[in-house]
Amino acid sequence: MPALTDFDEFRDIAKRVNNWGRWGVEDEIGTLNLITPDTVRAAAAAVRTGKRFALAVPLQQYGVQTGLIPGRVNPLHTMVALNWEMFGPGAIATSDDVVTMGLQAGTHWDGLGHVSHGGRIYNNRPAGNAVTAHEGAVRSGVEKAPPLVGRGVLLDVARARGVDRLPGDHAVTPEDLEAAQELAHTQVRAGDVVLVRTGQIQLYLGGDRDAYAFPSPGLSLRTPEWFHSRDVAAVADDTLTFEIFPPEVDGLYLPVHALHLVEMGMMQGQNWNLEQLAADCAEDGVYEFLLSAPPEPFTGGVGAPVAPVAVK
Numbered sequence: 001m002p003a004l005t006d007f008d009e010f011r012d013i014a015k016r017v018n019n020w021g022r023w024g025v026e027d028e029i030g031t032l033n034l035i036t037p038d039t040v041r042a043a044a045a046a047v048r049t050g051k052r053f054a055l056a057v058p059l060q061q062y063g064v065q066t067g068l069i070p071g072r073v074n075p076l077h078t079m080v081a082l083n084w085e086m087f088g089p090g091a092i093a094t095s096d097d098v099v100t101m102g103l104q105a106g107t108h109w110d111g112l113g114h115v116s117h118g119g120r121i122y123n124n125r126p127a128g129n130a131v132t133a134h135e136g137a138v139r140s141g142v143e144k145a146p147p148l149v150g151r152g153v154l155l156d157v158a159r160a161r162g163v164d165r166l167p168g169d170h171a172v173t174p175e176d177l178e179a180a181q182e183l184a185h186t187q188v189r190a191g192d193v194v195l196v197r198t199g200q201i202q203l204y205l206g207g208d209r210d211a212y213a214f215p216s217p218g219l220s221l222r223t224p225e226w227f228h229s230r231d232v233a234a235v236a237d238d239t240l241t242f243e244i245f246p247p248e249v250d251g252l253y254l255p256v257h258a259l260h261l262v263e264m265g266m267m268q269g270q271n272w273n274l275e276q277l278a279a280d281c282a283e284d285g286v287y288e289f290l291l292s293a294p295p296e297p298f299t300g301g302v303g304a305p306v307a308p309v310a311v312k
Helices: 004-017 030-034 037-044 174-184 201-205 209-213 223-229 255-264 275-284
Strands: 052-054 076-084 094-100 108-110 149-156 193-197 234-237 268-270 288-292 303-305 309-311
Touching (some): 004 255, 037 149, 037 288, 052 275, 149 174, 149 275, 174 223, 201 209, 201 275, 223 255, 255 268
Parallel strands (some): 149 193, 193 234, 234 268
Antiparallel strands (some): 052 309, 076 094, 108 303
8 A cells, every 4th residue: 555655746736736716616617717708719810721620539339438437338329210200101200319328438528526535526615515416516517617619739749759659658747748839839828728649549549449548648647737837728638547547656546637627627638539630730830729629518417528629
């Protein structure tokens, strides 16, 4: 078992990035407050060619979930009506279908109710009252998120480090983010949504779900301060676990989740397919774009699917 002192760095970082009360005691959306009409107008100026890039993986039964997280099932798609002539023979026929799935099964946002630590969720709310069995996230449910449209910036860490895909034991550091920002010839600004490319999604796209899931590169314990100091609105990457897994500190699981979601009030996205976007950015040297990525507004959801689109 790890010693309590092994968690000291996590506790210190938590104090430094904490946003509780920053936007008032009733706030439920955290860093999405940083996306303003002014930042959206500036983001619209990033559209130059009209090229569009879909960043979601297909929703399918053989999806990214391998059973590592119980209950987070891949989409189970069922036809409930098939060419049904509901108004009689020869009438216009309809087909309908239903899906059962984990809200975080595919490309998704983690909502602010997804993680708690110390018995609290974002903005110092008791976790037991804020997330309940019957209602889900009573506070900070994903349906509370305003329309998530703004300036996106791709930080292609893999390309900045001269590889197509980071190795499974690579913890993405602030130095990696700086190198990727230098590659992009841009500066991350307040209200931006940052997309971090590791190349890990290639394993899933190539058919190896298990290798995609574990081991996985991802964000390190030191990166939340980098995002906090720049007032980033949200962060997403191309991995299943978002942060490096297995964790950097033995026994300290999901510390970046806790720092982002609980302390900062910053949503984070997982399983984003950044490959086509990254190839285009490398070709034209432009790593900023207009990003549309609103979570599906499931009332009480602690996470939600998203079909993000980058427009350059």
